[in-house]
Amino acid sequence: MNNQNYVIETIQLTKTYKTQHAIDHVSMHIKKGDIYGLIGKNGAGKTTLIKMITGLIEPTNGEVKVFGSSNKKEHLKQLHRVGSVVETPAAFPNLSAIDNLRYYCQSFGISDTSVAEGTLKKVGLSDAGKKKFKNFSLGMKQRLGIAIALLSQPDFLILDEPINGLDPIGIIDFRELLVTLNKEENITILISSHILSELYHVATCFGFINDGKIIQEVTKAEFDELCNDFIAVTLNDVENAAVALQNRYPDISLKVIDSKTLRIFNHLSEAEDINYYLNHNEIKVSSIIKQGTDLEMYFKELVGGSHHV
Amino acid sequence: MFNLMKAELYRVLKGKTFYITLACIIVYLLLTISSQTVVTTGINTPEISNVIDDILWSGYAVSRYLIQSMNILQYFFLPIIVVVMGTDFTHATYKNTIGKGISRMQYYLTKLLIVFVICIFYSFVYISFGTLLATILYGFHGTFTAQYMKDLLQPYVLQMLIMFVLISIASAILFISKRTTACTIGYLVVPMVIQMAIAIISDSNAELGSTLIKYEVLSAMSYIAYGIMEYSVSHYLFISLAYIVITTFLGMYLFNKIDLT
Numbered sequence: 001m002n003n004q005n006y007v008i009e010t011i012q013l014t015k016t017y018k019t020q021h022a023i024d025h026v027s028m029h030i031k032k033g034d035i036y037g038l039i040g041k042n043g044a045g046k047t048t049l050i051k052m053i054t055g056l057i058e059p060t061n062g063e064v065k066v067f068g069s070s071n072k073k074e075h076l077k078q079l080h081r082v083g084s085v086v087e088t089p090a091a092f093p094n095l096s097a098i099d100n101l102r103y104y105c106q107s108f109g110i111s112d113t114s115v116a117e118g119t120l121k122k123v124g125l126s127d128a129g130k131k132k133f134k135n136f137s138l139g140m141k142q143r144l145g146i147a148i149a150l151l152s153q154p155d156f157l158i159l160d161e162p163i164n165g166l167d168p169i170g171i172i173d174f175r176e177l178l179v180t181l182n183k184e185e186n187i188t189i190l191i192s193s194h195i196l197s198e199l200y201h202v203a204t205c206f207g208f209i210n211d212g213k214i215i216q217e218v219t220k221a222e223f224d225e226l227c228n229d230f231i232a233v234t235l236n237d238v239e240n241a242a243v244a245l246q247n248r249y250p251d252i253s254l255k256v257i258d259s260k261t262l263r264i265f266n267h268l269s270e271a272e273d274i275n276y277y278l279n280h281n282e283i284k285v286s287s288i289i290k291q292g293t294d295l296e297m298y299f300k301e302l303v304g305g306s307h308h309v
Numbered sequence: 310m311f312n313l314m315k316a317e318l319y320r321v322l323k324g325k326t327f328y329i330t331l332a333c334i335i336v337y338l339l340l341t342i343s344s345q346t347v348v349t350t351g352i353n354t355p356e357i358s359n360v361i362d363d364i365l366w367s368g369y370a371v372s373r374y375l376i377q378s379m380n381i382l383q384y385f386f387l388p389i390i391v392v393v394m395g396t397d398f399t400h401a402t403y404k405n406t407i408g409k410g411i412s413r414m415q416y417y418l419t420k421l422l423i424v425f426v427i428c429i430f431y432s433f434v435y436i437s438f439g440t441l442l443a444t445i446l447y448g449f450h451g452t453f454t455a456q457y458m459k460d461l462l463q464p465y466v467l468q469m470l471i472m473f474v475l476i477s478i479a480s481a482i483l484f485i486s487k488r489t490t491a492c493t494i495g496y497l498v499v500p501m502v503i504q505m506a507i508a509i510i511s512d513s514n515a516e517l518g519s520t521l522i523k524y525e526v527l528s529a530m531s532y533i534a535y536g537i538m539e540y541s542v543s544h545y546l547f548i549s550l551a552y553i554v555i556t557t558f559l560g561m562y563l564f565n566k567i568d569l570t
Binding site for chain 2: 051054055056057058075076077078079080082083084086087088090091092093094095099102103104105106107108109148149152
C-alpha cells in the first residue's frame with residue numbers, strides 16, 4: 001500500500017515513563033476510509049497512543065505521521081484536519097451546549113454561524129442546546145464531545161471510548177452516526193472501546209494492543225476468516241496431536257490454545273475422522289466439538305498468549 | 310491566534326466572573342470614595358503616609374489617588390487569571406484546542422494577552438469610574454494639563470507593567486503545574502517570598518541586598534505609585550519588561566515540553 005494513503009502511520013512509536021514502556025515500539029497503520037477499532041484492556045496504552053497522535057504527549061522515540069506529515073510543524077498543521085474526543089469529553093461546564101460550540105467555532109476560525117446549530121442537530125442534541133454542560137448526563141456529554149470534534153468537518157475522527165455512558169438507543173444512534181460519517185462524509189475514524197461487540201458492528205479493521213504493543217492488525221474480512229467456525233479438541237498431548245494432524249492433513253490450519261486444547265479451522269466436516277486418527281495415534285481425546293469465536297473471545301485468546309501453529 | 314482571542318473573549322463575556330469582578334471594583338470604589346477612605350496594600354512607610362494624609366477629596370485628587378493605590382487591583386485580577394487560564398486545566402478543555410493543532414505557544418500567548426487586555430480594561434474602569442464618582446460627589450477642582458496627564462500616565466504604566474510581571478509569573482506556574490491552586494499561591498506568595506528573601510540577604514550582606522533590590526520591582530510598586538522612586542523610570546520599565554519576557558519564554562518553553570496527560 002502506498003504510504004500516502006495512510007491517514008495515520010506510527011513508526012516504532014515509544015513512550016517511556018522512567019523505566020516503564022507505556023507504548024512500546026508501536027507501528028500502527030490507518031488507511032483512508034477505514035473505521036479502525038483499537039482494542040485493548042485498561043492500561044494497555046490506547047489513550048497514551050491517541051494522545052501522542054493528537055500532540056498532547058510527546059513520544060520518547062519513534063514517529064507519528066498524520067496525513068503523511070514528516071515533521072512536528074507539519075504534524076500540527078495536519079491536526080487541523082483531525083477531530084478528537086480523548087478520554088472524557090471536555091467542555092466548559094458553565095456554558096450551554098450551543099455556547100460551547102460557538103466558542104470552538106470561533107477558536108477554529110469557523111465563521112458560518114449555522115455550523116454550531118447544524119452540528120448539534122447532527123449529534124441529536126438540538127433540544128438541549130441551551131442546557132449547561134454541567135447539567136448534561138454522561139451520554140449527552142459524549143454527544144457534545146463528538147459535536148466539538150465534528151465542528152470543523154474533519155477528515156479524520158478520533159474517538160476514545162465514546163460508547164461509555166450511552167444508553168441502548170444512544171448506542172444504536174451512535175453506530176448509525178459513525179457509519180453515516182464514514183460512508184457519506186468520507187471521514188476516517190479511529191475508535192477505541194471496551195465494548196467489543198459494538199466495535200465489531202462498526203469497524204472495518206482492528207488493531208489489538210496489549211502492554212503498550214500492537215500485537216495484531218487485521219481487516220474485518222481477515223478477522224472474519226480467523227473467526228470462522230472451528231473444531232475445538234480437548235486432549236492429553238497437544239504437541240504430538242498437532243504433529244500427527246499436520247502429517248495426516250498437510251493443509252491443516254490449527255491453533256494451540258493451551259496445553260490441552262487446540263482448534264482446527266478447516267476440514268470441519270471431518271471431525272469423526274480426526275477423532276479416529278488421534279485415537280489411532282494413542283492420543284486420548286476428551287472432547288471434540290464444533291464451535292465459532294467472536295471478537296471478545298478472539299481478543300481474550302490473543303492477549304492470553306496462545307499462538308498459531 | 311486572533312480567532313482564539315476572539316473565542317476567549319466570547320467565553321469570558323458569557324461567564325459571570327467578569328461581571329462579578331467588575332461589580333466588586335465598582336462597589337469598592339463606591340465604598341472608599343463615598344466614605345473618603347484611603348486603602349493601601351503592603352507596608353506603609355512614613356513617606357507614603359505623608360502623601361496619603363495630603364489627599365483633598367475632589368475628582369482631580371482622587372484620579373491621582375486611584376493611580377497611587379491601583380496595586381489593590383492585583384487582587385481583582387486573580388479571578389480573571391483563574392477563569393481565562395485555569396479553567397482549561399481544571400476541565401481538560403485544552404485537549405480540544407491543542408489536539409486540533411493549535412500550537413502550545415499560540416495557546417499560551419493568547420491566554421496571557423487576553424488576561425492583560427481584561428486587566429487593562431478593569432484598570433480603566435477603576436480610574437475613570439472612580440474619578441467620575443468623585444467629581445459627582447465633590448467636584449473636579451482642577452484642570453487637565455499635560456503635566457497632570459504625565460503624572461497619571463507614568464505611575465499607571467509602571468504599575469501595570471509590574472502587575473503584568475506578577476501575572477506572567479502566575480501564568481508560568483499555572484501552565485507548568487496545570488494547577489490553579491499553585492498559580493493562586495504563586496501569584497500571592499511569590500512577591501512576598503522574594504521580598505523576604507531580599508530582606509534576609511540584606512541583613513547579612515547589605516551590598517548584595519541593595520544589588521538585588523535594584524532588580525526586584527515587585528516591592529517597588531508603592532514607591533513608584535507615590536513618585537518616590539529610587540531609580541529612573543527607564544530602569545523600572547526595562548526590569549519589568551525583562552521579567553515579563555523571561556518568565557513568559559520560560560513558561561512557554563517548559564509548557565511545550567510537558568505531557569498533557
